[in-house]
Amino acid sequence: MILFVLMGAGFMLSADFSILNVALPKVGAGVGLGLDNLAWVASAYALPAAGFTLLFGRMADLFGRRRLFMAGMVLLIAASLIGGFAQNSATLLTGRALQGFSTAMATPAAMSLLTSTFTDPAVRARVLGLNGALLSAGFTVGATLGGTLVDLLSWRAAFFINVPVAVLIFALTPTLITETRVPERVKADLPGAVTVTGGLLAVVYAILEKNIPAAVVGAVLLAAFWMIELRAPAPLAPVRILKRPTVKWGNYAGLAIFTMETAMIFQMTLYLQNVLGYSPLITGFVFGVPGLAAVAAGVVAGRLIGPLGVRKVLTAGVFVQGASLIPLIFLGSGRVWLAALLPALFVSFFGHVTSIVSYTVTGTSGLPNDEQGLATGLTLMTQNVAITVGIPFLSAVAATQTKELTGIHLAMTVDVAIVLASALLIWIGLRPRGESHEQPEAVRIPGQAEQELAASAD
Numbered sequence: 001m002i003l004f005v006l007m008g009a010g011f012m013l014s015a016d017f018s019i020l021n022v023a024l025p026k027v028g029a030g031v032g033l034g035l036d037n038l039a040w041v042a043s044a045y046a047l048p049a050a051g052f053t054l055l056f057g058r059m060a061d062l063f064g065r066r067r068l069f070m071a072g073m074v075l076l077i078a079a080s081l082i083g084g085f086a087q088n089s090a091t092l093l094t095g096r097a098l099q100g101f102s103t104a105m106a107t108p109a110a111m112s113l114l115t116s117t118f119t120d121p122a123v124r125a126r127v128l129g130l131n132g133a134l135l136s137a138g139f140t141v142g143a144t145l146g147g148t149l150v151d152l153l154s155w156r157a158a159f160f161i162n163v164p165v166a167v168l169i170f171a172l173t174p175t176l177i178t179e180t181r182v183p184e185r186v187k188a189d190l191p192g193a194v195t196v197t198g199g200l201l202a203v204v205y206a207i208l209e210k211n212i213p214a215a216v217v218g219a220v221l222l223a224a225f226w227m228i229e230l231r232a233p234a235p236l237a238p239v240r241i242l243k244r245p246t247v248k249w250g251n252y253a254g255l256a257i258f259t260m261e262t263a264m265i266f267q268m269t270l271y272l273q274n275v276l277g278y279s280p281l282i283t284g285f286v287f288g289v290p291g292l293a294a295v296a297a298g299v300v301a302g303r304l305i306g307p308l309g310v311r312k313v314l315t316a317g318v319f320v321q322g323a324s325l326i327p328l329i330f331l332g333s334g335r336v337w338l339a340a341l342l343p344a345l346f347v348s349f350f351g352h353v354t355s356i357v358s359y360t361v362t363g364t365s366g367l368p369n370d371e372q373g374l375a376t377g378l379t380l381m382t383q384n385v386a387i388t389v390g391i392p393f394l395s396a397v398a399a400t401q402t403k404e405l406t407g408i409h410l411a412m413t414v415d416v417a418i419v420l421a422s423a424l425l426i427w428i429g430l431r432p433r434g435e436s437h438e439q440p441e442a443v444r445i446p447g448q449a450e451q452e453l454a455a456s457a458d
Helices: 002-031 040-063 065-084 089-117 121-152 162-176 190-209 212-231 239-243 245-275 280-308 310-323 326-330 335-364 369-398 404-429 450-457
Strands: none
Touching (some): 040 190, 040 369, 065 089, 065 162, 089 369, 121 335, 245 280, 245 335, 280 310, 280 335
16 A cells, blocks of 8 residues: 555656646647747756755655655645646646646655665565556556547646545555654755755756856856765765765666657657647557556566666666667658557667666665665656756757758657667666676675675665
Protein backbone atom coordinates (compact mmCIF):
# COMPACT_ATOMS: atom_id res chain seq x y z
CA MET A 1 0.00 0.00 0.00
CA ILE A 2 2.92 2.34 0.67
CA LEU A 3 4.16 1.61 -2.84
CA PHE A 4 0.67 2.22 -4.18
CA VAL A 5 0.51 5.68 -2.63
CA LEU A 6 4.05 6.84 -3.38
CA MET A 7 4.22 5.41 -6.89
CA GLY A 8 0.63 6.41 -7.60
CA ALA A 9 1.63 10.06 -7.45
CA GLY A 10 4.41 9.51 -10.00
CA PHE A 11 2.08 7.46 -12.20
CA MET A 12 -0.48 10.26 -12.17
CA LEU A 13 2.03 12.99 -13.02
CA SER A 14 3.53 10.87 -15.80
CA ALA A 15 0.10 10.17 -17.27
CA ASP A 16 -0.80 13.85 -17.08
CA PHE A 17 2.36 14.82 -18.96
CA SER A 18 1.60 12.47 -21.87
CA ILE A 19 -2.11 13.40 -21.93
CA LEU A 20 -1.17 17.06 -22.36
CA ASN A 21 1.52 16.15 -24.90
CA VAL A 22 -1.07 14.48 -27.11
CA ALA A 23 -3.52 17.32 -26.54
CA LEU A 24 -1.04 20.16 -27.23
CA PRO A 25 -2.44 21.34 -30.59
CA LYS A 26 -5.99 21.49 -29.20
CA VAL A 27 -4.85 23.09 -25.96
CA GLY A 28 -3.14 25.82 -27.96
CA ALA A 29 -6.21 26.37 -30.11
CA GLY A 30 -8.45 26.42 -27.03
CA VAL A 31 -6.64 29.30 -25.30
CA GLY A 32 -5.11 31.11 -28.27
CA LEU A 33 -1.52 29.86 -28.12
CA GLY A 34 0.20 29.75 -31.50
CA LEU A 35 2.68 27.10 -32.63
CA ASP A 36 5.64 29.30 -31.69
CA ASN A 37 4.47 29.50 -28.05
CA LEU A 38 3.08 25.98 -27.72
CA ALA A 39 6.23 24.71 -26.01
CA TRP A 40 5.41 26.98 -23.06
CA VAL A 41 2.60 24.59 -22.03
CA ALA A 42 5.36 22.13 -21.12
CA SER A 43 7.95 24.71 -20.11
CA ALA A 44 5.66 26.61 -17.72
CA TYR A 45 5.33 23.37 -15.81
CA ALA A 46 8.95 22.29 -15.95
CA LEU A 47 10.51 25.67 -15.10
CA PRO A 48 9.38 25.76 -11.43
CA ALA A 49 9.71 21.99 -11.21
CA ALA A 50 13.35 22.33 -12.22
CA GLY A 51 14.11 25.43 -10.19
CA PHE A 52 12.61 24.31 -6.89
CA THR A 53 13.09 20.51 -6.80
CA LEU A 54 16.48 20.68 -5.08
CA LEU A 55 15.18 23.14 -2.48
CA PHE A 56 12.07 21.10 -1.70
CA GLY A 57 14.08 17.87 -1.71
CA ARG A 58 16.27 19.23 1.07
CA MET A 59 13.25 20.71 2.88
CA ALA A 60 11.74 17.22 2.90
CA ASP A 61 14.84 15.94 4.74
CA LEU A 62 14.76 18.76 7.27
CA PHE A 63 11.06 19.40 7.90
CA GLY A 64 9.29 16.11 7.14
CA ARG A 65 8.89 14.14 3.92
CA ARG A 66 5.28 13.10 4.45
CA ARG A 67 4.30 16.69 5.28
CA LEU A 68 5.79 18.04 2.08
CA PHE A 69 4.35 15.20 -0.01
CA MET A 70 0.83 15.95 1.21
CA ALA A 71 1.27 19.68 0.67
CA GLY A 72 2.28 18.92 -2.91
CA MET A 73 -0.94 16.94 -3.45
CA VAL A 74 -3.06 19.85 -2.16
CA LEU A 75 -1.33 22.28 -4.51
CA LEU A 76 -1.73 19.86 -7.42
CA ILE A 77 -5.49 19.73 -6.87
CA ALA A 78 -5.75 23.52 -6.89
CA ALA A 79 -3.45 23.89 -9.91
CA SER A 80 -5.37 21.30 -11.95
CA LEU A 81 -8.66 23.10 -11.30
CA ILE A 82 -7.13 26.42 -12.39
CA GLY A 83 -5.76 24.90 -15.60
CA GLY A 84 -8.96 23.01 -16.36
CA PHE A 85 -11.18 26.10 -16.05
CA ALA A 86 -8.74 28.40 -17.90
CA GLN A 87 -10.28 30.68 -20.51
CA ASN A 88 -7.07 32.28 -21.73
CA SER A 89 -3.40 31.43 -22.12
CA ALA A 90 -2.29 33.37 -19.01
CA THR A 91 -4.58 31.37 -16.71
CA LEU A 92 -3.64 28.10 -18.38
CA LEU A 93 0.08 28.75 -17.98
CA THR A 94 -0.49 29.80 -14.35
CA GLY A 95 -2.13 26.44 -13.69
CA ARG A 96 0.76 24.64 -15.38
CA ALA A 97 3.30 26.60 -13.35
CA LEU A 98 1.52 25.71 -10.11
CA GLN A 99 1.51 22.08 -11.20
CA GLY A 100 5.27 22.42 -11.59
CA PHE A 101 5.56 23.71 -8.01
CA SER A 102 3.45 20.79 -6.76
CA THR A 103 5.71 18.36 -8.59
CA ALA A 104 8.80 19.97 -7.07
CA MET A 105 7.26 19.44 -3.63
CA ALA A 106 5.80 15.95 -4.01
CA THR A 107 8.22 13.99 -6.18
CA PRO A 108 11.47 14.32 -4.19
CA ALA A 109 9.54 13.68 -0.98
CA ALA A 110 7.94 10.56 -2.48
CA MET A 111 11.22 9.26 -3.92
CA SER A 112 13.15 9.83 -0.67
CA LEU A 113 10.35 8.05 1.25
CA LEU A 114 10.80 5.13 -1.15
CA THR A 115 14.59 4.98 -0.88
CA SER A 116 14.56 5.38 2.91
CA THR A 117 11.73 2.84 3.42
CA PHE A 118 13.36 0.16 1.28
CA THR A 119 16.95 0.31 2.51
CA ASP A 120 18.19 -3.10 1.36
CA PRO A 121 20.10 -2.34 -1.85
CA ALA A 122 18.77 -5.33 -3.78
CA VAL A 123 15.19 -4.56 -2.82
CA ARG A 124 15.70 -0.86 -3.53
CA ALA A 125 16.87 -1.62 -7.06
CA ARG A 126 13.76 -3.69 -7.71
CA VAL A 127 11.51 -1.02 -6.17
CA LEU A 128 13.08 1.67 -8.34
CA GLY A 129 12.65 -0.64 -11.32
CA LEU A 130 8.97 -1.04 -10.47
CA ASN A 131 8.73 2.72 -10.08
CA GLY A 132 10.21 3.13 -13.57
CA ALA A 133 7.71 0.61 -14.92
CA LEU A 134 4.80 2.51 -13.37
CA LEU A 135 6.08 5.84 -14.68
CA SER A 136 6.20 4.27 -18.13
CA ALA A 137 2.76 2.78 -17.64
CA GLY A 138 1.57 6.25 -16.71
CA PHE A 139 2.99 7.63 -19.93
CA THR A 140 1.42 4.80 -21.94
CA VAL A 141 -1.99 5.09 -20.30
CA GLY A 142 -1.83 8.88 -20.58
CA ALA A 143 -1.00 8.77 -24.28
CA THR A 144 -3.83 6.37 -25.15
CA LEU A 145 -6.31 7.84 -22.68
CA GLY A 146 -5.34 11.37 -23.65
CA GLY A 147 -6.33 10.94 -27.26
CA THR A 148 -9.67 9.47 -26.22
CA LEU A 149 -10.37 12.19 -23.67
CA VAL A 150 -9.48 14.99 -26.07
CA ASP A 151 -11.54 13.54 -28.90
CA LEU A 152 -14.61 12.59 -26.85
CA LEU A 153 -14.60 15.31 -24.19
CA SER A 154 -12.16 18.23 -24.21
CA TRP A 155 -8.54 19.08 -23.58
CA ARG A 156 -9.71 20.30 -20.16
CA ALA A 157 -10.12 16.70 -19.07
CA ALA A 158 -6.30 16.44 -19.08
CA PHE A 159 -6.34 18.75 -16.04
CA PHE A 160 -9.49 17.58 -14.29
CA ILE A 161 -8.47 13.91 -14.27
CA ASN A 162 -5.77 14.72 -11.69
CA VAL A 163 -8.22 15.91 -9.07
CA PRO A 164 -9.89 12.65 -7.89
CA VAL A 165 -6.59 10.75 -7.99
CA ALA A 166 -4.76 13.40 -5.94
CA VAL A 167 -7.63 13.51 -3.42
CA LEU A 168 -7.42 9.72 -2.97
CA ILE A 169 -3.63 9.80 -2.49
CA PHE A 170 -3.94 12.66 0.01
CA ALA A 171 -6.59 10.76 2.01
CA LEU A 172 -4.57 7.52 2.16
CA THR A 173 -1.17 9.01 3.00
CA PRO A 174 -1.67 9.74 6.76
CA THR A 175 -2.98 6.23 7.43
CA LEU A 176 -0.13 4.40 5.66
CA ILE A 177 3.02 6.51 5.91
CA THR A 178 4.61 7.74 9.11
CA GLU A 179 6.39 11.06 9.24
CA THR A 180 10.17 10.91 8.98
CA ARG A 181 12.30 11.93 11.93
CA VAL A 182 13.20 15.59 11.67
CA PRO A 183 16.66 16.72 12.85
CA GLU A 184 16.67 18.97 15.90
CA ARG A 185 17.70 22.63 15.80
CA VAL A 186 18.21 22.76 12.05
CA LYS A 187 19.43 26.07 10.69
CA ALA A 188 18.04 26.68 7.22
CA ASP A 189 20.57 27.54 4.50
CA LEU A 190 18.63 30.54 3.21
CA PRO A 191 21.49 32.05 1.11
CA GLY A 192 22.03 28.70 -0.57
CA ALA A 193 18.31 28.27 -1.23
CA VAL A 194 17.99 31.72 -2.78
CA THR A 195 21.06 31.46 -5.01
CA VAL A 196 20.46 27.93 -6.34
CA THR A 197 16.77 28.52 -7.02
CA GLY A 198 17.38 31.90 -8.64
CA GLY A 199 20.31 30.53 -10.62
CA LEU A 200 18.39 27.55 -11.98
CA LEU A 201 15.38 29.67 -12.89
CA ALA A 202 17.59 32.22 -14.68
CA VAL A 203 19.58 29.62 -16.62
CA VAL A 204 16.51 27.68 -17.73
CA TYR A 205 14.72 30.90 -18.69
CA ALA A 206 17.78 31.97 -20.67
CA ILE A 207 17.65 28.73 -22.63
CA LEU A 208 13.92 29.04 -23.26
CA GLU A 209 14.06 32.66 -24.40
CA LYS A 210 17.65 32.78 -25.72
CA ASN A 211 18.29 35.59 -23.23
CA ILE A 212 22.01 36.26 -22.69
CA PRO A 213 21.65 38.60 -19.65
CA ALA A 214 19.55 35.96 -17.88
CA ALA A 215 22.24 33.36 -18.62
CA VAL A 216 24.91 35.61 -17.08
CA VAL A 217 22.78 36.22 -13.97
CA GLY A 218 22.13 32.50 -13.66
CA ALA A 219 25.82 31.62 -13.96
CA VAL A 220 26.76 34.20 -11.30
CA LEU A 221 24.09 32.95 -8.90
CA LEU A 222 25.10 29.30 -9.35
CA ALA A 223 28.76 30.21 -8.78
CA ALA A 224 27.73 32.06 -5.61
CA PHE A 225 25.74 29.00 -4.52
CA TRP A 226 28.81 26.80 -4.93
CA MET A 227 30.92 29.13 -2.78
CA ILE A 228 28.19 29.40 -0.13
CA GLU A 229 27.83 25.62 0.13
CA LEU A 230 31.57 25.19 0.66
CA ARG A 231 31.40 27.42 3.76
CA ALA A 232 27.87 26.93 5.12
CA PRO A 233 27.63 25.12 8.50
CA ALA A 234 24.42 23.36 7.38
CA PRO A 235 24.55 23.44 3.56
CA LEU A 236 21.45 22.99 1.46
CA ALA A 237 23.40 20.68 -0.86
CA PRO A 238 26.78 19.44 0.41
CA VAL A 239 28.85 19.82 -2.76
CA ARG A 240 31.12 16.99 -1.64
CA ILE A 241 28.57 14.47 -2.90
CA LEU A 242 29.07 15.84 -6.42
CA LYS A 243 32.61 14.47 -6.27
CA ARG A 244 31.19 10.95 -6.34
CA PRO A 245 31.40 9.60 -9.92
CA THR A 246 28.08 7.84 -9.41
CA VAL A 247 26.28 11.07 -8.48
CA LYS A 248 28.02 13.14 -11.17
CA TRP A 249 27.65 10.74 -14.07
CA GLY A 250 24.28 9.41 -12.98
CA ASN A 251 22.85 12.91 -13.13
CA TYR A 252 24.58 13.63 -16.44
CA ALA A 253 22.90 10.52 -17.84
CA GLY A 254 19.52 11.76 -16.61
CA LEU A 255 20.11 15.13 -18.23
CA ALA A 256 21.00 13.58 -21.60
CA ILE A 257 18.22 11.00 -21.80
CA PHE A 258 15.38 13.24 -20.62
CA THR A 259 16.43 16.24 -22.71
CA MET A 260 16.48 14.27 -25.92
CA GLU A 261 13.57 11.86 -25.36
CA THR A 262 11.14 14.59 -24.26
CA ALA A 263 12.12 16.74 -27.22
CA MET A 264 11.79 13.78 -29.58
CA ILE A 265 8.25 13.06 -28.37
CA PHE A 266 7.30 16.69 -28.93
CA GLN A 267 8.73 16.65 -32.45
CA MET A 268 6.96 13.36 -33.25
CA THR A 269 3.65 14.77 -31.96
CA LEU A 270 3.97 17.62 -34.46
CA TYR A 271 5.02 15.16 -37.16
CA LEU A 272 2.03 12.86 -36.61
CA GLN A 273 -0.57 15.65 -36.45
CA ASN A 274 0.86 18.37 -38.70
CA VAL A 275 2.71 16.32 -41.34
CA LEU A 276 0.78 13.02 -41.44
CA GLY A 277 -2.54 14.58 -40.41
CA TYR A 278 -3.49 12.12 -37.66
CA SER A 279 -5.97 12.99 -34.92
CA PRO A 280 -5.02 13.21 -31.20
CA LEU A 281 -6.67 9.80 -30.70
CA ILE A 282 -4.41 8.08 -33.26
CA THR A 283 -1.40 10.03 -31.97
CA GLY A 284 -2.12 8.69 -28.49
CA PHE A 285 -2.16 5.11 -29.74
CA VAL A 286 1.07 5.63 -31.70
CA PHE A 287 2.83 6.60 -28.46
CA GLY A 288 0.84 4.29 -26.21
CA VAL A 289 1.43 0.95 -27.93
CA PRO A 290 5.26 1.24 -27.97
CA GLY A 291 4.97 2.46 -24.37
CA LEU A 292 4.29 -1.16 -23.38
CA ALA A 293 7.98 -1.82 -24.03
CA ALA A 294 8.83 0.89 -21.52
CA VAL A 295 6.67 -0.80 -18.88
CA ALA A 296 8.58 -4.04 -19.42
CA ALA A 297 11.90 -2.20 -19.27
CA GLY A 298 11.12 -0.85 -15.81
CA VAL A 299 10.71 -4.36 -14.46
CA VAL A 300 13.64 -5.87 -16.36
CA ALA A 301 16.16 -3.11 -15.60
CA GLY A 302 15.82 -3.48 -11.84
CA ARG A 303 16.73 -7.14 -12.14
CA LEU A 304 19.61 -6.64 -14.59
CA ILE A 305 21.52 -4.15 -12.45
CA GLY A 306 22.49 -6.81 -9.90
CA PRO A 307 24.15 -9.39 -12.15
CA LEU A 308 25.45 -7.00 -14.82
CA GLY A 309 26.30 -3.86 -12.84
CA VAL A 310 24.87 -0.40 -13.22
CA ARG A 311 27.62 0.81 -15.55
CA LYS A 312 26.77 -1.75 -18.23
CA VAL A 313 23.01 -1.40 -17.87
CA LEU A 314 23.03 2.41 -17.86
CA THR A 315 25.37 2.71 -20.84
CA ALA A 316 23.46 0.08 -22.82
CA GLY A 317 20.15 1.80 -22.10
CA VAL A 318 21.43 5.18 -23.27
CA PHE A 319 22.97 3.65 -26.40
CA VAL A 320 19.73 1.83 -27.30
CA GLN A 321 17.70 5.01 -26.80
CA GLY A 322 19.90 6.89 -29.27
CA ALA A 323 20.62 4.25 -31.89
CA SER A 324 16.96 3.23 -32.23
CA LEU A 325 16.02 6.76 -33.34
CA ILE A 326 18.26 6.76 -36.43
CA PRO A 327 15.30 5.85 -38.73
CA LEU A 328 13.52 9.04 -37.63
CA ILE A 329 16.18 11.09 -39.42
CA PHE A 330 14.69 9.89 -42.73
CA LEU A 331 10.94 10.14 -42.09
CA GLY A 332 8.85 11.13 -45.11
CA SER A 333 5.47 12.79 -45.58
CA GLY A 334 3.57 9.59 -46.42
CA ARG A 335 1.71 7.54 -43.83
CA VAL A 336 3.70 4.48 -44.84
CA TRP A 337 6.48 5.89 -42.65
CA LEU A 338 4.43 4.91 -39.61
CA ALA A 339 5.86 1.43 -40.18
CA ALA A 340 9.33 2.82 -39.40
CA LEU A 341 8.21 5.11 -36.57
CA LEU A 342 6.44 2.50 -34.42
CA PRO A 343 9.32 0.02 -34.00
CA ALA A 344 11.77 2.90 -33.47
CA LEU A 345 9.62 4.24 -30.64
CA PHE A 346 9.20 0.74 -29.21
CA VAL A 347 12.95 0.16 -28.89
CA SER A 348 13.72 3.73 -27.85
CA PHE A 349 11.20 3.66 -25.00
CA PHE A 350 12.72 0.41 -23.76
CA GLY A 351 16.20 1.93 -23.71
CA HIS A 352 14.92 5.16 -22.18
CA VAL A 353 13.26 3.54 -19.17
CA THR A 354 16.20 1.19 -18.66
CA SER A 355 18.32 4.33 -18.44
CA ILE A 356 15.91 6.01 -16.02
CA VAL A 357 16.02 3.12 -13.58
CA SER A 358 19.80 2.83 -13.86
CA TYR A 359 20.57 6.51 -13.40
CA THR A 360 18.22 6.73 -10.39
CA VAL A 361 19.94 3.78 -8.73
CA THR A 362 23.34 5.27 -9.58
CA GLY A 363 22.55 8.73 -8.25
CA THR A 364 20.97 7.63 -4.94
CA SER A 365 23.13 4.71 -3.83
CA GLY A 366 25.81 4.83 -1.15
CA LEU A 367 24.47 7.93 0.62
CA PRO A 368 23.24 8.09 4.25
CA ASN A 369 19.51 8.16 4.99
CA ASP A 370 19.51 11.84 5.98
CA GLU A 371 20.78 12.78 2.51
CA GLN A 372 18.29 10.70 0.50
CA GLY A 373 16.03 13.73 -0.01
CA LEU A 374 19.00 15.64 -1.39
CA ALA A 375 20.06 12.76 -3.65
CA THR A 376 16.58 12.19 -5.05
CA GLY A 377 16.14 15.96 -5.29
CA LEU A 378 19.26 16.13 -7.46
CA THR A 379 18.10 13.34 -9.78
CA LEU A 380 14.62 14.84 -10.09
CA MET A 381 16.01 18.35 -10.57
CA THR A 382 18.14 16.98 -13.40
CA GLN A 383 15.08 15.35 -14.90
CA ASN A 384 12.97 18.50 -14.70
CA VAL A 385 15.70 20.76 -16.07
CA ALA A 386 16.08 18.33 -18.98
CA ILE A 387 12.36 18.27 -19.69
CA THR A 388 12.34 22.07 -19.62
CA VAL A 389 15.24 22.72 -21.97
CA GLY A 390 14.85 19.75 -24.32
CA ILE A 391 11.73 20.88 -26.16
CA PRO A 392 12.84 24.48 -26.84
CA PHE A 393 16.35 23.29 -27.73
CA LEU A 394 15.30 20.84 -30.46
CA SER A 395 12.48 23.17 -31.51
CA ALA A 396 15.07 25.89 -32.10
CA VAL A 397 17.15 23.44 -34.12
CA ALA A 398 14.13 22.48 -36.22
CA ALA A 399 13.18 26.14 -36.70
CA THR A 400 16.42 26.81 -38.59
CA GLN A 401 14.86 25.03 -41.57
CA THR A 402 12.13 26.53 -43.73
CA LYS A 403 10.11 23.29 -44.08
CA GLU A 404 8.70 21.54 -41.00
CA LEU A 405 9.71 18.05 -42.13
CA THR A 406 13.27 19.15 -42.94
CA GLY A 407 13.45 20.73 -39.50
CA ILE A 408 12.35 17.47 -37.90
CA HIS A 409 15.09 15.61 -39.81
CA LEU A 410 17.75 17.99 -38.49
CA ALA A 411 16.38 17.83 -34.93
CA MET A 412 16.46 14.04 -34.95
CA THR A 413 20.04 14.04 -36.27
CA VAL A 414 21.14 16.25 -33.36
CA ASP A 415 19.15 14.07 -30.92
CA VAL A 416 20.84 10.86 -32.03
CA ALA A 417 24.33 12.39 -32.04
CA ILE A 418 24.00 13.76 -28.49
CA VAL A 419 22.62 10.55 -27.00
CA LEU A 420 25.23 8.29 -28.60
CA ALA A 421 28.05 10.60 -27.53
CA SER A 422 26.62 10.62 -24.00
CA ALA A 423 26.64 6.82 -23.87
CA LEU A 424 30.39 6.86 -24.55
CA LEU A 425 31.03 9.57 -21.94
CA ILE A 426 29.03 7.70 -19.28
CA TRP A 427 30.91 4.46 -19.97
CA ILE A 428 34.22 6.27 -19.51
CA GLY A 429 33.06 8.33 -16.51
CA LEU A 430 31.84 5.30 -14.53
CA ARG A 431 34.89 3.16 -15.22
CA PRO A 432 36.41 1.54 -12.11
CA ARG A 433 39.23 3.48 -10.48
CA GLY A 434 42.03 1.91 -8.50
CA GLU A 435 40.38 -1.50 -7.97
CA SER A 436 39.30 -4.31 -10.18
CA HIS A 437 35.58 -4.36 -9.54
CA GLU A 438 33.21 -3.99 -12.43
CA GLN A 439 31.92 -0.66 -11.14
CA PRO A 440 32.02 1.77 -8.21
CA GLU A 441 31.37 -0.04 -4.92
CA ALA A 442 28.39 2.12 -3.98
CA VAL A 443 26.27 0.62 -6.74
CA ARG A 444 27.40 -3.02 -6.77
CA ILE A 445 24.28 -3.97 -4.94
CA PRO A 446 22.45 -7.31 -5.13
CA GLY A 447 24.16 -10.58 -4.27
CA GLN A 448 26.81 -9.32 -1.85
CA ALA A 449 27.22 -10.27 1.76
CA GLU A 450 25.38 -8.12 4.29
CA GLN A 451 28.60 -6.88 5.83
CA GLU A 452 29.98 -5.87 2.44
CA LEU A 453 26.79 -3.97 1.68
CA ALA A 454 27.09 -2.05 4.93
CA ALA A 455 30.70 -1.20 4.21
CA SER A 456 29.72 -0.09 0.71
CA ALA A 457 27.04 2.24 2.09
CA ASP A 458 29.54 3.73 4.56
